[in-house]
Amino acid sequence: MRLRPLAAAAAAAALLLTGATTASAGGRHHDDLGLSRHDRADLKRWGHDTWTSFVAMTDETTGLPADNIDASLDPATRSGYTSPTNIGAYLWSTISAEELGIIGKREARQRMKQTLATLATMERHEPSGMFYNWYDEATAAKLTVFPTGETIYPFLSSVDNGWMAAALMVVRTAEPSLRRQADALLEPMNFAAFYDPAANGGIPGRAGLLRGGFWAAPPAGTSTPGTVDGTPVWFTNNHYDITNSEPRIASYIGIARGQIPPAHYYATARTFPASCDWDWLEQRPVGVTRTYEGIEVFEGAFTYRGMHIVPTWGGDMFEELMPDLFVPESEWAPKSWGVNHPLAVRAHIEHGMVEAGYGYWGFSPASDPFASYAVYGVDAIGMDPTGYPSDAEKTNVDAGYEGCRPATNPTPTFGDGVVTPHASFLALPYAPREAVQNLRNIETVLGAYGDGGFYDSVAVRSNTQADRYLSLDQGMVLGALGNVLGGGVLHESFGTRQVEKVLRPLIGQEEFSAGVIK
Template sequence: MRLRSLAAATAATALLLTGATTASAGGRHHPDDLGLTRQDRADLHRWAQDTWTSFVAMTDETTGLPADNIDASLDPATRSGYTSPTNIGAYLWSTISAQELGVISKREARKRMAQTLATVATMERHEPSGMFYNWYDEATGAKLTEFPTGETVYPFLSTVDNGWMAAALMVVASAEPSLRRQANALLEPMNFGAFYDANQFGGARPGMMRGGFWVDPPNPEQCTQPGDVAGSTVLFTCHHYDITNSEPRIASYIGIVRGQVPPAHYFATNRTFPASCDWSWLEQRPVGVTRTYEGLEVFEGAFTYRGMHIVPSWGGDMFEELMPDLFVPESEWAPKSWGVNHPLAVRAHIEHGMVEAGYGYWGFSPASDPFGTYNVYGVDAIGMDPGGYPSDAEKTNVDAGYEGCREATNPTPTFGDGVVTPHASFLALPYAPREAVDNLRNIETVLGAYGDGGFYDSVAVRSNTQAKRYLSLDQGMVLGALGNVLGGNVLHESFGTRQVEKVLRPLIGQEEFSAGVIK
């Protein structure tokens, strides 16, 4: 089968969904060309204001650090009692967005960010690498060794957490000149080479990023590998981030831009694993061709779903696909790879929710669990995880089999109580603005999954069971997306400086995914 270019295929592949207009199959829309009505923009702005209200409630007045989460009541007494580098980063870039949208004044934004940066400067970090630990007390800034529940914390240096913190510091340094020195003083010591495994393949080819490391021994059941970071003995995770389409690529981007990781590392990760029976545990056999970039052979694999070839993420969720795109304008800088894949992934979420599963709603991503604490959700068919990120509370797993190697076990499942996550629709706004706004309106007005702090974190749509919580990370995705869509691409412009573009654009722009609409 041949693939048509998305631009040429837009009209022929338009989605015919009841209650929704056609989704764009032609890529990211420019903020000025989204086709949004005055009422659409008014609703988006109102949602931004309410989402910011949740951040104000989550943030400690003394330290300027946001809690990981808070109940729908927004009562400060329900703050989680812990935070992470990712949460702090989300608050910083959300403050930039809130200012750009006129939700808060420039003076308030500066004051809030200065307070946060001052606290971060006092927080314990791993000095040889300059990296931050995974959990801190938002009320004091102290590194945690025990959660409020009494559960033991084994302090960990996370590649992903530090990636989002560094991204936020880069945004602040660029967007707010009065805080540039303060932000850069925190950013400068952060060396992403600490996570990069140059010897993973014996030096024969670039390596990948590790999951992170511990300074002190973790839980004895945890797999570790001893190693060295700038003369400091550490215990690395046994796993590497070996998938391209996942959130760790923000750490890769930053490490490459700062000269701490070789550019060819970007092509060391897998678009899919090889189409071989050695990998038959995958959801399906990938299709694709092998191409060479930076001297490395790359299997440009893709999964097949509803007339599309899509490069899968690990879980088939919107978060892995689109969160890095909040900062790096991937569709613009890499039109033959991310510029093709991102709109198709959004289309897959819409078709899954509206047609295949028939939920009447769409957008699936890890979030608070309506029936518990936290869980992962996605479109299983476009995820590589063999266990699957389900789209419903029943955790329905899709298994199409692996052609020539393994029989299908559940190729046409019946889906149950679908769990949609509003932040997924906000991430999708640049690619399907009409569908995203309509979906969010229905979540608010029909399901009522909305409170004083904006959209609740998730909702099981058939039982209308709502996760009445707000999470810093997910609210940060909401405000980050709105900062780009309504605020003149503020995160793209602030992160994607000339120097960043000079390094990243030619690197990622040379690639061509095996993604597209099947003819």
Template sequence: MRLRPLLAAATAACLLAAAATPAIAGGPREDSRPGGAGLTRADRAELKRWAADTWASFAAMTDETTGLPADNIEGDLDAASRSGYTSPTNIGAYLWSTVVAEELDLISSREATKRLRQTLTTIEGMERHEPSGMFYNWYDESTGAKLTTFPASGETIDPFLSSVDNGWFAAALMVVRAAEPAVRRQADRVLAGMDFGAFYDLNQFGGERPGMVYGGFWADPPSGTACPGTLANGTAVQFTCHHYDILNSEPRIVTYIGIARGQIPAEAYFATSRTFPASCDWSWLETRPVGETKSYLGVDVFEGAFPYRGMNIVPTWGGTMFEELMPDLFVPEATWGPKSWGVNHPLAVRAQIQHGMDQAGYGFWGFSPASDPFGGYREYGVDQIGMNPEGYYSDEEKTNVDLGYDQCRPATNPAPGQPEPTFGDGVVTPHAAFLALPYAPRESMDNLTRIETTLGAYGTGGFYDAVAVRSNTQAQRYLSLDQGIVMGVLGNVLGKDMLKTAFTRGAVERTVRPLIAMEEFGAGYADGRP
């Protein structure tokens, strides 16, 4: 779901004690609890070193005048290699990473305040879509000007308002306003004008059930396909012709924020699919889901899950760690939803480990969208725990697994009675392994340590963005978003869930926690063990 131009390298997780989440099979029971239980003092020292190096990449990416981070920078951290463009997500990643850097004593409180104030001052002067208060997708990081062409290629940009990118930006503002009193008023001023109801399709189903969130809209007709519509205030816009219709993907952060701000109805949380229904009408999927239908707030929800290696997992669209766990950086989903996310998050991590170590035999694991080591940008994932029939694959060869749709169509790869496919040059992405750290700390530490020492995919700015493990081909580049994910995880693991505590203060806990708490996913181990 996070689709971006190839040259646009990077744009488009507790408060209260609760029952512990289930243990991950094959690992210590404590490893399944969010927050990094099971880490040693030596582990934490290593994490602190990685945090310091990761922060160095942000310092190098950030323009000295505007305080805006570039989308990406090359591995040598030469300022001349900054991308020349940035996005709301990139800016948000820098904001929350600055808060983390202060918490981990990588920078002083004075420096943190200076950096945040500089960035927020620039943001207050940036052009936004005034009727909705939302920010456009691409800006020049050296001036803050809205872009209509990409700097290097000259490719035309139709200025777009992305729901998920504005969601990550608002999440950062919410963290800043709660964690940094010195700049709270500035953050509040920016946040106050953002109306997430602009992205919500109230009439999608003619009022018969709650609607979903659009991918976004253009203020003016774009060169490609769009669907004309109007905002609630009557402003004409050009919406994307798709909605984010899967719960387990990163756009759920938009729904969380919109519900907390009273701009999206609470029932919208149950409007999206856990999987599509288990009928032959959906046999274009590569796996037939298991599950049953339940009702929440008057909305019928098929609690579907995909079987994978003895587990039933609520899939993401592409089988990526990013979709599963990035919202968990800010919302303590596993704690608030012990029968939903508290089951699914550890299983999704287990699935990524089993795929990389056993099924594909890469010797490494962690799959998410990232720089392609062979050029450009690509989505990587575990195909079998993703709904996308075209697949987000874990290797450069795009090895597909299609188990067929039971009773509707046969499997194609592997065919019945045939061995599993042979996987090629698998591409692991360190930020994905970091996202797993709260749920599988020992295995995550081992995986990351070997990526650094065995593969050498590490530079002065921390882990490189991706590495193809069999050829050891490295994407020696740093992306603001992916580095921000690393900093966010480390802030929570080393800083006692600091991002979650800041983000969920007040309205988020009051409104979102009860929704998450009431649901029971169809996820779990297929043999019924806890």
């Protein structure tokens, strides 16, 4: 169905913008979001339908979810592959579904028990205890060829194993009867396998960085030979070197479990230095230098619409807020994440509703309405010089680098904006009314909704819909609802006293250069 979305959504714009211009610095408690009974009913209904997509994606024998499924929810359209992230998303979504009353305790326990039992049989990299990146969801076998025929070089990803470990940490706390099963899977996972102490800029004594991962055998592309516990591996050439991105979940877990030094958190960059050596960035950062854990940190921020914001790599909601599903960052770090998260949400709202004029907002990597998969974001608050665009035309913003090079595209004209519903769910703790209204418009005006909940993305001007469901994105939806409507179940289950004792003082001491410009 093709509707005319912009005119129909115009009446909601004023409501959305009221909240966008007054977003507070810091999230609110889960029971203090100001949601009406109608809001909660819609959120519960959306959660119920989202769970329906997980049931359809999950193999009945293995208990493993497929990576994706078509909007028809026909099991024959399951992708034929899954990942540690997808499996983790199914586990924490099961916890949320039980907490929301979508399924009963017995069903939730049985589903998780089945999945954990399958995980125990799956091939892993024994020296590190980590899971490979791709498995067949119907057989649980490690894949070496995708269903398309493309060769897979077996890879171990730091961030994907981070999401798996996060899910196991949630399960072991939320369902004590499964603690032994979850612990048996979690305990061998050693995030030190990804940690490179030499990636420290040549500064003696400075903490290192996480690698993207490693291959268990020589891959086709470039890599760096090394060892994990004496076993040869081939490391990625990249390290995760910025703070505001999804790999921080692996950092949090490695630090909390004593496998990575706490100072590693401050070895990553808030932005790169404000120097002409870094003028490939799309704008020059502002900020001051502070010292934490013996490390000098440039507290850099980008400037956007009257705000200073610590950017993600792509300016997307996934990098900014997915780790916040597990670590209550705004509560534990009120002067850093407690300021930045609501401002990033405000930036998404103002970009979609004002700057680009889409009538909708919320941009994050997702299924591409015109192809298979693509990255979307608010380019002006992303560090990627090629940009995570907010539209199908891939419009790139470049404000120039003050004192070093001129702007190339400071005030672009945006085209067919692509919004991703899971971004609005992630934003719920910081702009609840605005998020609910945005989602209502996506459902009722655009019609980007099916039996399994919101379709993965929609290009709003042409109303071209990516009519499929992804485990990862559906997991963000149910994870957010588990926190917002389920009493913070993921926060409480992940952020145990032991985890809080390590992480809260570490991240709580920091002060970002983020804030509203006065």
